[in-house]
Amino acid sequence: xxxxxxxxxxxxxxxxxxxxxxxxxxxxxxxxxxxxxxxxxxxxxxxxxxxxxxxxxxxxxxxxxxxxxxxxxxxxxxxxxxxxxxxxxxxxxxxxxxxxxxxxxxxxxxxxxxxxxxxxxxxxxxxxxxxxxxxxxxxxxxxxxxxxxx
Amino acid sequence: xxxxxxxxxxxxxxxxxxxxxxxxxxxxxxxxxxxxxxxxxxxxxxxxxxxxxxxxxxxxxxxxxxxxxxxxxxxxxxxxxxxxxxxxxxxxxxxxxxxxxxxxxxxxxxxxxxxxxxx
Numbered sequence: 457x458x459x460x461x462x463x464x465x466x467x468x469x470x471x472x473x474x475x476x477x478x479x480x481x482x483x484x485x486x487x488x489x490x491x492x493x494x495x496x497x498x499x500x501x502x503x504x505x506x507x508x509x510x511x512x513x514x515x516x517x518x519x520x521x522x523x524x525x526x527x528x529x530x531x532x533x534x535x536x537x538x539x540x541x542x543x544x545x546x547x548x549x550x551x552x553x554x555x556x557x558x559x560x561x562x563x564x565x566x567x568x569x570x571x572x573x574x575x576x577x578x579x580x581x582x583x584x585x586x587x588x589x590x591x592x593x594x595x596x597x598x599x600x601x602x603x604x605x606x
Numbered sequence: 607x608x609x610x611x612x613x614x615x616x617x618x619x620x621x622x623x624x625x626x627x628x629x630x631x632x633x634x635x636x637x638x639x640x641x642x643x644x645x646x647x648x649x650x651x652x653x654x655x656x657x658x659x660x661x662x663x664x665x666x667x668x669x670x671x672x673x674x675x676x677x678x679x680x681x682x683x684x685x686x687x688x689x690x691x692x693x694x695x696x697x698x699x700x701x702x703x704x705x706x707x708x709x710x711x712x713x714x715x716x717x718x719x720x721x722x723x724x725x
Binding site: 495503529582 | 681698
């Protein structure tokens, strides 16, 4: 299999083996997006997608070498419980935000499939969680982009 | 009779009865199912697809505990059709409010909801 695929599978295995505050089964998705209906989202969903790869050429002593940086994304999603109060929904989204940060901690500084952890989508500002999906659909969404390099 | 009034007469004739649920309270409400479309939200690499469904009814006929009730976000609408009960959650549509008046006097209201379950 490809390095990108192996990396995604390693992330899935790492997350499924981790002792985190909420139960879920992470899975790798082949499609470039996670498409889910609301029924599925009644429980926490965690998807891992290969996402993007960056290639940098380096010349040393006349030899060309390539540095490859893989940027898989981990998506955490859950539909907030219908019919709950504003404060109950806040508590639920706080819990999910905590889970997203636990996932980041589980992946930080961990080398996978001979690739070194580099960081989380460096130099890119991103929303802490998806505001529009929360407002219009009551769905909590956090995409976590992780960078690994050889 | 104005065009709007004629339209509202048609709406009244073609209504179905749904069950409106707010917390533990339920009420029957005669509505005309309106716009139905697919919505998509993109968050990073994640694309969330939902089905929007509008329900149009007389505001005065939505009554809970003997009083006229204004729809609240998170309420649910249960619509039995084709041997299945589809459950919709009252949620905003494309950034709008979750319900809005249809006519100038707010006699009719349009409630926005999204399909969340089927039983």
